[in-house]
Amino acid sequence: MAGKIVACPHCGTSIEWNQANRFRPFCSDRCKMIDLGAWATERYRVPVEDSDESALSAEDENPRLN
Numbered sequence: 396m397a398g399k400i401v402a403c404p405h406c407g408t409s410i411e412w413n414q415a416n417r418f419r420p421f422c423s424d425r426c427k428m429i430d431l432g433a434w435a436t437e438r439y440r441v442p443v444e445d446s447d448e449s450a451l452s453a454e455d456e457n458p459r460l461n
């Protein structure tokens with residue numbers, strides 16, 4: 396049962412994906428907490444408002460074709 400090598404989503408460090416690595420897919424507890432913290436910050440920074448969300452996603456997901 397060879398471990399699969401993956402890159403930490405936060406810092407890019409190669410880590411072995413196995414049962415022993417409880418921080419996977421991150422390389423360490425630190426990267427895990429930083430990444431989750433950034434995600435939470437991102438959520439808080441963008442207030443959820445009815446109209447804004449649909450307007451933004453419409454622009455992002457439907458690029459105009461020429």
Ligand SMILES: [Zn+2]
Nearest residue numbers: 403406422426
């Ligand atoms: Zn990392």
